[in-house]
Structures are given as structure tokens and as C-alpha cells.
Amino acid sequence: MKAVVTVELKEGVLDPQGQAIQQLLAQRGYSGIDEVRVGKRIEFSLATLDGSRAETMLSEIADKLLANPVIERFHIDLK
């Protein structure tokens, strides 16, 4: 099965990369963009077909290795 872990900065955490994109777009004439936030999307191809097992494993992986729980939150989508 496939699963996608999305890692985003928490609300209120400054995103310099997003701000850089926003400024670049404004300079290029794209108006009406109030905010840009950049995150990661990590797609897993898993041998297991057991959704709850996959979610438990990915939740542990995301919490320990993919996201920094101080400033980031993550979300798991099974497909």
C-alpha cells in the first residue's frame, strides 16, 4: 500500500523559505498572495496491507525522524 506523510511548520512558526517565495512572486507581478508556507511530502510504498499497522509505524517514524515536534506537525494519509 501507499502512504503519504506530510510535514508542515506549526501555525505561528516563521517560514523564511515561504517568505522568500512570496517576495519573489510579488516581484514577478503575482499579486494577492497573502502567505506561502513550505512543507515536505514523503510518500511510502509499504509491503503491509494492514492500515492500522502502517499508521502506527509511520506515526513513530514521523515523530522520531521526519518531523521536528518542536516546530513541525505531521499528518498521515493512507491510500
Place this chain on the structure above:
Amino acid sequence: MKAVVTVELKEGVLDPQGQAIQQLLAQRGYSGIDEVRVGKRIEFSLATLDGSRAETMLSEIADKLLANPVIERFHIDLK
């Protein structure tokens, strides 16, 4: 309105970052992970409420500035 642009490597394009994550996870004892692919998730807060206008603008931005069309594909989700 909010919109999310997802940028992924095209099928068949080597993903060294994903392979590094996969190897690390195998070393840490996580088995049954066949493949890991890393992509970007860019969230936009837009002033416009016009979905088709937002999609046209973001499609141009993604194609020109966020994705490398030779090796990456993108997808737009309006929220």
C-alpha cells in the same frame, strides 16, 4: 482561499533523498518499506475567491518557478 501545490519527482526519476531515508529506516529496524519518495508541499493563502483564476495563476507559478518540468510534476488542490 487556501491552495496547495504539491511537487513530486516524475515516475522513474531517481530520488537519492528518498533512498537515504529508506536505508536509514531499514538500519533502524523498520522493515517492509519498499520505496520512499520525497516531494514538496507549498501552501498558498490567496486574496482571490475565484477558483479558476487561482488555478490558472498557480499553474503558471508551479510550471515556471516551483517545479522543474524535466524531472518533476505538480498538482494543485484548492481548499
